[in-house]
Amino acid sequence: MVKRFMNAKIKKIQFLSIIFFLASLIFLLIFILTKNKNNTSHTKNENSEKLILGFSQIGSESAWRTRNTQSIFEAAAENDIQIIFDDAQQKQENQLKAIRSFIVYQVDVIAFVPIVEDGWDNVLTEAKDAGIPVILVDRQINADPSLYAGFLGEDGLEEGRRAARFLLNKCRNRTGTVSIYEMSGTENSSVVRDRAKGFREIIASDPKFQIIHSEDGDFLRSRGKEIAENLITSSCRKDGLYYEGQKIDAVYSHNDSMTLGMLDSIENYKVYTGNTIIISVDAEQKSIDALQAGKLNCVVECNPNLGPKLMELVKDIAEGKTIPRVTYNSETMFTENDDFSTYQPRGY
Ligand code: AHR
Numbered sequence: 424m425v426k427r428f429m430n431a432k433i434k435k436i437q438f439l440s441i442i443f444f445l446a447s448l449i450f451l452l453i454f455i456l457t458k459n460k461n462n463t464s465h466t467k468n469e470n471s472e473k474l475i476l477g478f479s480q481i482g483s484e485s486a487w488r489t490r491n492t493q494s495i496f497e498a499a500a501e502n503d504i505q506i507i508f509d510d511a512q513q514k515q516e517n518q519l520k521a522i523r524s525f526i527v528y529q530v531d532v533i534a535f536v537p538i539v540e541d542g543w544d545n546v547l548t549e550a551k552d553a554g555i556p557v558i559l560v561d562r563q564i565n566a567d568p569s570l571y572a573g574f575l576g577e578d579g580l581e582e583g584r585r586a587a588r589f590l591l592n593k594c595r596n597r598t599g600t601v602s603i604y605e606m607s608g609t610e611n612s613s614v615v616r617d618r619a620k621g622f623r624e625i626i627a628s629d630p631k632f633q634i635i636h637s638e639d640g641d642f643l644r645s646r647g648k649e650i651a652e653n654l655i656t657s658s659c660r661k662d663g664l665y666y667e668g669q670k671i672d673a674v675y676s677h678n679d680s681m682t683l684g685m686l687d688s689i690e691n692y693k694v695y696t697g698n699t700i701i702i703s704v705d706a707e708q709k710s711i712d713a714l715q716a717g718k719l720n721c722v723v724e725c726n727p728n729l730g731p732k733l734m735e736l737v738k739d740i741a742e743g744k745t746i747p748r749v750t751y752n753s754e755t756m757f758t759e760n761d762d763f764s765t766y767q768p769r770g771y
Contacts, residue, residue: 473505474741477525478560479535482513484642485680486707490771491536491561491727498730504737513609515539522546526553532737534558539611540565547571556740560729563613573746575733577725577754579614583621585756586702589721590632590673591625593700601672602635604664606650606685608642608677618677618704636666640681647676647684655692662695671699679705679722686718706757708769715766720759726752727771 476499483489499506507530509521515538525533526549533555537543540563547570550557561576594601603626608615619637626632640646651664658665665671676682682703689696696718703710706724713719729752736746757766 473503474532474737475505475507475530476737477507477528477530477533479509479511479518479521481511481518481536481538483510484513485678485705486771487678487705487725487727491729494728494730495733496730498734502734502738504734511538513538515542519546522550526550526555530555531741532556532558534560534733534737536561537564538609540613540616541611544570558733558736560733568748572740573736573748573750575729575736575750576752578751579617580621582704582723582725582754583618584625585723586675586704586721587622587625589702589758590700591629593720599631601632602669603632603673603675604666604671605634605637606640606647606674606676606681607637608640610639615677622675635669642678642680644680644684647681648687651685651688655688655694661693664694664696664699673700673702676701676703679703679707679710682719683709683713686713706769707771711757711766711769714757714759715763722757724754724756726754728752
């Protein structure tokens with residue numbers, strides 16, 4: 424009797440132990456699953472399901488730049504991508520700070536327009552260590568290529584070549600030296616290096632083309648105006664532009680802002696530049712208007728509308744796809760020989 428009572432008790436204890444064990448197991452499983460779920464949601468997008476793009480722009484030095492920023496914002500809205508934006512006010516140190524803040528925020532992707540080529544290795548290593556992919560927009564850098572996913576922007580070399588090919592063709596029947604004055608953009612930027620290199624590569628085919636001076640105009644209208652004013656006031660001549668006594672046959676300007684600034688001074692001082700070949704880069708509406716008015720001879724397009732392609736790349740990266748190392752935007756050029764009636768408004 425006592426033995427039967429004891430057996431029944433043991434069975435009951437065994438049964439309760441199994442129930443307790445199973446309950447603990449279920450509890451543990453629920454705990455682990457909940458914990459993992461919470462961890463995932465804390466890595467990125469803590470409060471949102473949207474992709475977050477940290478974007479550092481260099482500033483708003485030109486109408487081209489303003490359109491570039493707008494294009495990125497418009498495309499982000501169309502693709503439901505959230506942008507954390509920083510305007511670096513033309514300072515690399517501000518861009519470095521912005522990129523570091525994007526890393527702290529754990530954005531999904533970082534995109535930035537590198538104002539200059541050098542000095543990015545440390546911050547990009549930090550982004551890489553944090554597992555955040557980086558896309559270079561508009562300008563390139565001198566750094567270990569494994570530190571960024573890819574580049575999206577213009578082919579600056581080709582832009583320079585296009586400008587030079589126009590000049591070569593325009594001066595094909597000319598004898599004697601063609602003196603070229605170059606106004607270049609922000610020093611140490613990849614776009615300036617490429618536009619200068621592509622241009623030189625083509626004119627090198629004929630020694631009559633000589634660059635007599637290259638001046639840094641920082642891509643600014645105010646600088647273009649100032650540079651032309653200095654040329655005009657130091658030569659005291661109204662029959663053309665001169666540099667240190669030498670007549671300038673052609674001006675190669677790395678962007679429209681500087682070109683428009685130069686035209687401001689030419690108009691202010693009433694200088695005759697009908698024989699000066701003026702070539703510009705960007706193709707803002709105002710420079711297309713100047714081309715149509717006969718004040719410029721050629722405008723090489725640099726396409727600022729990088730937003731739609733950038734969002735495509737951001738989404739591809741977020742889906743774990745590899746993006747191309749280099750993506751160039753399509754570009755064209757406008758010249759005095761065009762049928763202007765076919766021109767579409769530029770929109771910027
Ligand atoms: O990097 C692109 C250049 O930067 C554009 O030609 C110029 O207008 C801008 O400021």
